[in-house]
Amino acid sequence: MINQYPLWKYLLLVFALVIGAIYALPNVYGEDPALQISGSRNAAIDATAKGKVISALQAADIAVKATEMKPGQLLVRFNDTEAQLKAVDFVKSALGTDYIIALNLAPATPAWLEKANALPMYLGLDLRGGVHFLMEVDMKAAAEQAIERYSNDIRTLLRDERIRYASIRAEQQAVRVMFRSEADREQSRKLLKKELPLLVLEDIDTENPGLQARLDEQEIRDIEKFALQQNILTLRNRVNELGVAEPVIVQQGAHRIVVQLPGVQDTVEAKRILGATATLEYRAVDYEHDVQTAVAGTVPAGSRLYKDRDGNPVLLKKAVIVTGDQIINASSGLDQQTGGPQVSVMLDAKGARSMLNFTKKSVGKPMAVVFIENKSETKLVDGVPVKSNKRVEEVISVATIRDVFSKRFQTTGLDSPQEAHELALLLRSGALAAPINIVEERTIGPSLGKDNIEQGFKSVVIGFLAVLVFMALYYKVFGLVADMALALNLVLIVAVLSLLQATLTMPGIAGIVLTVGMAVDANVLIFERIREELRNGNSPQASIQAGYEKALSTIADANITTLIAAVVLLSYGTGAIKGFAVTLAIGIVTSMFTAILGTRAVINLIYGGRRIARLSI
Amino acid sequence: MQLLKGKLNINFMGKRRIAIILSGILLTIALTALITRGLNFGIDFTGGTLIEAGYPQAVELEPIRATLAASGFDGAQVQHFGSSREVLIRIAPQANKESAQLSDEVVAGLRQQNAGVEMRRIEFVGPQVGEELTEQGALAMIYALIGILIYIMVRFQWRFAPGAVIALVHDVMIIIGVFALFQFDFDLTVLAALLAVIGYSLNDTIVVFDRIRENFRKMRKGTAVEIVNTSLNQTISRTLMTSITTLLVLTSLFVFGGEVIHSFSLALILGVVVGTYSSIYVASTATLALGVSKSDLMPAKVENKEGDGSMV
Numbered sequence: 018m019i020n021q022y023p024l025w026k027y028l029l030l031v032f033a034l035v036i037g038a039i040y041a042l043p044n045v046y047g048e049d050p051a052l053q054i055s056g057s058r059n060a061a062i063d064a065t066a067k068g069k070v071i072s073a074l075q076a077a078d079i080a081v082k083a084t085e086m087k088p089g090q091l092l093v094r095f096n097d098t099e100a101q102l103k104a105v106d107f108v109k110s111a112l113g114t115d116y117i118i119a120l121n122l123a124p125a126t127p128a129w130l131e132k133a134n135a136l137p138m139y140l141g142l143d144l145r146g147g148v149h150f151l152m153e154v155d156m157k158a159a160a161e162q163a164i165e166r167y168s169n170d171i172r173t174l175l176r177d178e179r180i181r182y183a184s185i186r187a188e189q190q191a192v193r194v195m196f197r198s199e200a201d202r203e204q205s206r207k208l209l210k211k212e213l214p215l216l217v218l219e220d221i222d223t224e225n226p227g228l229q230a231r232l233d234e235q236e237i238r239d240i241e242k243f244a245l246q247q248n249i250l251t252l253r254n255r256v257n258e259l260g261v262a263e264p265v266i267v268q269q270g271a272h273r274i275v276v277q278l279p280g281v282q283d284t285v286e287a288k289r290i291l292g293a294t295a296t297l298e299y300r301a302v303d304y305e306h307d308v309q310t311a312v313a314g315t316v317p318a319g320s321r322l323y324k325d326r327d328g329n330p331v332l333l334k335k336a337v338i339v340t341g342d343q344i345i346n347a348s349s350g351l352d353q354q355t356g357g358p359q360v361s362v363m364l365d366a367k368g369a370r371s372m373l374n375f376t377k378k379s380v381g382k383p384m385a386v387v388f389i390e391n392k393s394e395t396k397l398v399d400g401v402p403v404k405s406n407k408r409v410e411e412v413i414s415v416a417t418i419r420d421v422f423s424k425r426f427q428t429t430g431l432d433s434p435q436e437a438h439e440l441a442l443l444l445r446s447g448a449l450a451a452p453i454n455i456v457e458e459r460t461i462g463p464s465l466g467k468d469n470i471e472q473g474f475k476s477v478v479i480g481f482l483a484v485l486v487f488m489a490l491y492y493k494v495f496g497l498v499a500d501m502a503l504a505l506n507l508v509l510i511v512a513v514l515s516l517l518q519a520t521l522t523m524p525g526i527a528g529i530v531l532t533v534g535m536a537v538d539a540n541v542l543i544f545e546r547i548r549e550e551l552r553n554g555n556s557p558q559a560s561i562q563a564g565y566e567k568a569l570s571t572i573a574d575a576n577i578t579t580l581i582a583a584v585v586l587l588s589y590g591t592g593a594i595k596g597f598a599v600t601l602a603i604g605i606v607t608s609m610f611t612a613i614l615g616t617r618a619v620i621n622l623i624y625g626g627r628r629i630a631r632l633s634i
Numbered sequence: 635m636q637l638l639k640g641k642l643n644i645n646f647m648g649k650r651r652i653a654i655i656l657s658g659i660l661l662t663i664a665l666t667a668l669i670t671r672g673l674n675f676g677i678d679f680t681g682g683t684l685i686e687a688g689y690p691q692a693v694e695l696e697p698i699r700a701t702l703a704a705s706g707f708d709g710a711q712v713q714h715f716g717s718s719r720e721v722l723i724r725i726a727p728q729a730n731k732e733s734a735q736l737s738d739e740v741v742a743g744l745r746q747q748n749a750g751v752e753m754r755r756i757e758f759v760g761p762q763v764g765e766e767l768t769e770q771g772a773l774a775m776i777y778a779l780i781g782i783l784i785y786i787m788v789r790f791q792w793r794f795a796p797g798a799v800i801a802l803v804h805d806v807m808i809i810i811g812v813f814a815l816f817q818f819d820f821d822l823t824v825l826a827a828l829l830a831v832i833g834y835s836l837n838d839t840i841v842v843f844d845r846i847r848e849n850f851r852k853m854r855k856g857t858a859v860e861i862v863n864t865s866l867n868q869t870i871s872r873t874l875m876t877s878i879t880t881l882l883v884l885t886s887l888f889v890f891g892g893e894v895i896h897s898f899s900l901a902l903i904l905g906v907v908v909g910t911y912s913s914i915y916v917a918s919t920a921t922l923a924l925g926v927s928k929s930d931l932m933p934a935k936v937e938n939k940e941g942d943g944s945m946v
Contacts, residue, residue: 459758530891575840578786
């Protein structure tokens with residue numbers, strides 16, 4: 018029988034339709050403006066916190082749509098953005114700085130859909146508003162910092178070994194050490210080779226013998242990698258403070274970091290916080306005086322009262338042993354003897370020297386690490402939220418000095434690998450990072466984002482309707498069938514975008530619009546072929562058969578070439594273009610499916626397997 | 635309903651001299667505009683700062699210019715954008731200013747001048763990033779062309795490939811020429827549009843080529859010109875139909891899509907119009923000029939993979 022489809026093809030279509038509908042569905046429900054409140058070490062998300070939030074919002078007369086408790090997180094939904102923005106400040110002042118409060122657009126997807134992992138499309142910054150930064154790590158400065166550190170190390174080494182040198186100079190790429198005699202040079206060459214094996218040593222022979230020590234390729238790569246990772250870590254910490262629900266902080270290329278902060282409007286504030294630096298200090302614990310007396314009010318001269326992360330008081334000496342910028346690296350791991358978690362710290366030459374001097378006379382005594390950060394804080398003043406900056410100083414670790422040490426040492430006795438990891442992270446964020454510069458910034462205000470969504474939606478709908486009407490008028494029944502395929506195609510594009518959680522941007526919407534226009538091309542090709550066959554005097558059934566068959570290779574050729582263009586666009590990879598390429602590529606693939614298989618199935622249902630006099634085409 | 639009734643017999647190729655002259659004139663104008671006026675590159679390529687500010691009421695541009703000049707940005711370009719309540723400010727990269735700090739200063743200045751201002755969009759692109767984008771953009775264009783060239787050479791015959799690529803270069807040149815002539819903004823989205831035009835115009839060309847190949851194999855008599863003519867007549871309804879539906883959605887995008895993608899949809903509209911014309915005239919004419927003949931396409935030499943269906 019001609020023009021009949023096997024059952025499995027219909028089942029496949031129905032399957033695609035159902036799956037497409039399910040995954041496209043979450044987009045119908047939209048999103049609620051919400052506050053996402055997460056706790057920290059000493060601020061649990063519990064009924065008390067929830068109570069505080071609700072009573073603060075009631076007092077401020079802000080209507081809440083719903084609240085949801087998730088592990089470690091409280092989500093408060095609002096009816097509109099206005100209420101959400103107003104609520105932030107009140108919630109912040111009610112909970113204090115221990116909680117992270119982020120603006121968020123929470124999908125209003127029903128629970129059964131969420132269970133099927135169906136989520137709405139992920140909207141790009143140009144649609145939801147927010148900030149995009151492209152930051153470049155100054156790798157030259159990172160290498161220079163390393164050279165500077167090495168020159169200090171070399172100076173200390175030579176002094177300690179009492180090798181005489183004329184001068185030590187850190188240049189951009191290398192350290193130059195000049196000697197007065199050949200013997201000194203040979204002796205220091207041996208010493209440096211042993212102590213600093215990562216340096217490449219070369220002779221300089223001017224009037225006096227000299228050595229040039231430069232970083233080898235691998236070492237430079239390591240330094241760059243470390244500088245990048247350290248900056249990403251630091252940025253993550255800072256972004257938490259900004260209160261962003263779904264921040265994106267990723268490496269791009271070898272030297273750059275992309276930071277995307279959806280919903281953030283105040284770029285000046287964002288830049289200030291991202292640029293702020295945390296520092297830390299190693300200090301001696303004042304064990305000679307009683308902490309409780311100090312808490313009562315009499316702090317001994319030369320000491321200061323601090324609090325640890327659990328809020329317990331600690332009395333520390335004012336004199337600083339080592340500062341954060343003297344830390345070269347800190348990493349967590351396991352103690353090889355006891356198997357317990359530990360943090361290894363590496364100091365530069367200056368830090369090592371003062372650490373040595375201090376530990377020589379302090380074995381068996383405790384030492385503390387203070388973490389210093391600038392945070393912004395919101396308080397209610399006469400019922401109006403006011404923002405202020407606060408310097409937060411916190412003791413993050415107290416440990417007993419077991420032995421004399423200088424450049425490298427370990428902190429052991431930590432409760433868990435998690436704690437070790439966190440301490441290493443904090444130590445590193447206090448270390449001197451290679452400077453970063455903003456090389457690209459794109460901020461989209463909330464009103465423009467909203468306009469973009471509305472305009473994008475409108476142009477898709479109007480363009481779609483225009484094509485539907487035109488096709489129905491021009492190809493009658495066949496046109497209506499093509500319209501059904503087009504509608505299914507749109508559903509499938511939305512479903513695939515939702516499923517992949519690919520970012521939908523304004524150019525992405527343009528890509529959908531363009532696909533709608535071009536998707537009918539396959540049908541136009543088929544239908545024109547059928548008309549041609551009919552004109553040539555073939556029977557309706559044979560014309561349908563021949564039309565689909567003959568058009569197939571043309572459709573494939575045409576779509577593959579467009580796909581080549583889309584793939585090139587994808588690999589080009591910049592935000593705006595990528596968004597367009599993604600929807601275009603998805604649209605090409607889904608349209609091939611719906612326009613060929615989809616229409617054929619329906620046409621076969623209508624006309625297939627029976628004698629017909631004419632086609633409505 | 636049919637746009638073109640019955641069996642068509644338009645002598646497209648008979649008018650190919652006129653088409654060559656027309657394309658020649660258009661390309662000359664495009665090239666002249668490109669050389670004399672250049673493209674009005676957006677900050678994506680040049681680097682610099684772009685700020686779109688929204689005001690509660692319609693605003694005059696002069697006070698804003700004065701404010702900016704007072705803050706040291708006398709070179710700033712200020713214009714209305716979409717409506718008289720929206721203002722677009724463009725500032726060239728400044729050598730002595732710390733990159734992103736510049737936008738902060740401008741924003742502060744604007745707030746001082748009119749407290750009701752709302753920052754709708756701030757874009758800053760460092761000069762180096764701009765350079766990279768330009769370079770990558772040009773490369774992307776070349777890669778797309780090469781990829782397509784190879785595909786056509788494999789699927790058709792080498793004589794078709796230059797025809798298709800000449801048609802594409804023709805289309806892209808004319809669009810760029812229009813952008814240069816009227817000094818429309820040429821930003822990243824326009825580049826994306828150009829690449830989409832390459833895909834679209836090629837789509838058209840391929841459909842025509844497919845028919846030409848089929849007819850060369852099927853029609854026993856007739857010169858190359860006659861065969862090309864028949865093929866064009868057979869495909870013209872489809873070419874026009876697809877162009878119309880695509881233009882329908884693009885017009886919707888242009889009218890309702892907002893200012894941000896104006897340039898983008900404009901480039902695409904131009905591309906569809908020029909692409910339709912070029913797939914009829916430029917691609918086929920070029921292929922004819924390269925001397926495509928029946929023996930080139932007979933399946934005897936080449937292993938026939940998919941042509942069987944059309945040999946009926």
